[in-house]
Amino acid sequence: MKRSRRQFLKVASLSVLGLSAQLAGGAIVSAAEAPAYQPNEGGLKAGRWAMVIDTRGFETAADFEACIKACHQYHNVPNIPNNQEVKWLWTDKYEYVFPDDVNEHLSESVRSRDYFVLCNHCENPPCVRVCPTKATYKKPDGIVTMDYHRCIGCRFCMAGCPYGARSFNFANPRRYLDMGAINAEYPTRMMGVVEKCTFCVERLAKGQLPLCVEASEGRILFGDLSDPESEVRKALAENFTIRRKPSLGTQPGVYYII
Amino acid sequence: MIEKVLKGSPKYYVWLAFLGSLIGLGAFTYLFQMKYGLAITGMSRDVSWGFYIAQFTYLVGVAASAVMLVLPAYFHHYKKFKKIIILGEFMAIGAVLMCMLFIVADMGQPQRMLNVMLHPTLNSVMFYDMLVLMGYLVLNAIIGWVTLECERHDVEPPKWIKPMIYLSIIWAFSIHTVTAFLYSGLPGRHYFLTAIMAARFLSSAFCAGPAILLLLVFLVRKLTGFNPGREAVQTLTKIITYAMAINVFFFLLEVFTAFYSGIPGHAHPIAYLFAGHDGHVDWITGAMWIGATLALLSLALLIPPSLRDNEQLLPWSLGILVLATWIDKGLGLIIGGFTPNPFEKVTVYTPTVPELLISLGIFAVGFFVISVLWKIALDVKKEAGHF
Numbered sequence: 230m231k232r233s234r235r236q237f238l239k240v241a242s243l244s245v246l247g248l249s250a251q252l253a254g255g256a257i258v259s260a261a262e263a264p265a266y267q268p269n270e271g272g273l274k275a276g277r278w279a280m281v282i283d284t285r286g287f288e289t290a291a292d293f294e295a296c297i298k299a300c301h302q303y304h305n306v307p308n309i310p311n312n313q314e315v316k317w318l319w320t321d322k323y324e325y326v327f328p329d330d331v332n333e334h335l336s337e338s339v340r341s342r343d344y345f346v347l348c349n350h351c352e353n354p355p356c357v358r359v360c361p362t363k364a365t366y367k368k369p370d371g372i373v374t375m376d377y378h379r380c381i382g383c384r385f386c387m388a389g390c391p392y393g394a395r396s397f398n399f400a401n402p403r404r405y406l407d408m409g410a411i412n413a414e415y416p417t418r419m420m421g422v423v424e425k426c427t428f429c430v431e432r433l434a435k436g437q438l439p440l441c442v443e444a445s446e447g448r449i450l451f452g453d454l455s456d457p458e459s460e461v462r463k464a465l466a467e468n469f470t471i472r473r474k475p476s477l478g479t480q481p482g483v484y485y486i487i
Numbered sequence: 488m489i490e491k492v493l494k495g496s497p498k499y500y501v502w503l504a505f506l507g508s509l510i511g512l513g514a515f516t517y518l519f520q521m522k523y524g525l526a527i528t529g530m531s532r533d534v535s536w537g538f539y540i541a542q543f544t545y546l547v548g549v550a551a552s553a554v555m556l557v558l559p560a561y562f563h564h565y566k567k568f569k570k571i572i573i574l575g576e577f578m579a580i581g582a583v584l585m586c587m588l589f590i591v592a593d594m595g596q597p598q599r600m601l602n603v604m605l606h607p608t609l610n611s612v613m614f615y616d617m618l619v620l621m622g623y624l625v626l627n628a629i630i631g632w633v634t635l636e637c638e639r640h641d642v643e644p645p646k647w648i649k650p651m652i653y654l655s656i657i658w659a660f661s662i663h664t665v666t667a668f669l670y671s672g673l674p675g676r677h678y679f680l681t682a683i684m685a686a687r688f689l690s691s692a693f694c695a696g697p698a699i700l701l702l703l704v705f706l707v708r709k710l711t712g713f714n715p716g717r718e719a720v721q722t723l724t725k726i727i728t729y730a731m732a733i734n735v736f737f738f739l740l741e742v743f744t745a746f747y748s749g750i751p752g753h754a755h756p757i758a759y760l761f762a763g764h765d766g767h768v769d770w771i772t773g774a775m776w777i778g779a780t781l782a783l784l785s786l787a788l789l790i791p792p793s794l795r796d797n798e799q800l801l802p803w804s805l806g807i808l809v810l811a812t813w814i815d816k817g818l819g820l821i822i823g824g825f826t827p828n829p830f831e832k833v834t835v836y837t838p839t840v841p842e843l844l845i846s847l848g849i850f851a852v853g854f855f856v857i858s859v860l861w862k863i864a865l866d867v868k869k870e871a872g873h874f
Binding site for chain 2: 311313316321324325326328329355358359361363364379380381382383385387388389390391392397399400419422474
């Protein structure tokens, strides 16, 4: 009895070993054979995407509204009427957008103007650092984006972001969308995940510029920071620009011409 | 030993049934949260962590506090604690379980929580927090169970348990240090961004946890006649007193740094908590003043030896201390961290009724587990004649 059990175990373990080796080998071969991911040839490419906002060009509420509407409508951003809201692109006053940089005797026009607020797509993004599931990640071209399907809704990224750029779907966002009028090209989100501006990463892949840039009629520039000939580099060389909370070392990718 | 759970007095069953009903209430409310999302809580875009995460943080401290019994007993061979160590370890098990449940309750997509293990992310402190919490749970369960089994058979614990006990001592420090790193590594959150956060966490843990343990032990003494020993109580009370004094001192260090430097960002959260900010004076201000007053009162009642050794007064002093540390960590820590928000604006956070009911349910789970484990431990001690 004892001997036959030992023999059985020997045979069984060897068979399992052989079978799993075969399976593993097969998996390696099939992985090698699988077609590699091919990016769209017409997609826009950059070493480091960045945005330069000419705040002098935005005066009336309508100037801002066109960009915000373009963004929020395309991305199916719900309009939630309380402090559990979802925002990708919005505006605020100078003292709130640049709270470390408040000069008591600021020029009236700078003080009273509104400023666009969005995700800064930082070079050293704290949100990516803290995310426990890699649901928030940085692409090689500097864009910080989200995998909504991997997000567990822990909101560590919201605590980590020093710019208040992230929104959480406290409720089902579809309850706050006109489901008959949503943009079918872009998914709506589900309850319990975080979202934010993605620099329109899906449009860049198709060779299109971000929606706010298109809607701004030249007042928001977008381009490759690593290319000295790019529009954004020229704008940065010719104008005085500031970024939000530079002392934190996150190296935001959004610049403001004041 | 597990069969000890099943034989108890009617009082014991009434107590378990009471906890069971609270658990049911919490679970029912949680179903509600599953359906409507975290929208049923008082959290917002600005205050994105609330009561759940605050309770998790407080209970990590309670779990870590078992080390205040284990360390003197095993490092310094202080034998008087041996009688109650098992109670500390079993309380830690209940506390870690509550921690885990509070994290689950706080998740937007709890069904995906295995993602933390499926996609281990070494740059996230949350990954390490999960590791240390689970490790601590396992360590305490094994150590507690094995030493109790040996006590039952009146034999020395096996040799292999010693290294585990030493490991659990270091581990206890690590669970609260890593939890502090969840907060202190965040740029732009002035109240969290301080190197003394881990030290503050440990000092508050090492007073609050043993205080809760002593209060429970006093209750058990009344109910069952279990005597922890006068000297053990006095030594533990001294540890509590020192830890609380250090805790208050550490907080005052924060106050000095914030206000003497004059840097607005550092001063604003403390100013908001105690005096309001930008015209906002909310309910938390009153709570913080009560907390500060109780903290000083607890020290006044614990530092003079004559008051500290007065067993009539001691439960009150400890209760005051627990309340003070809970207000600091279970309310102030999170609210101060998120208010003012990154725009230096104030969004008021107030926990909602469903949020509190779910929390109550989780606390009931913890007390249920602790009750059952302590029942086993005390029955075994009674049988072995170690009362």
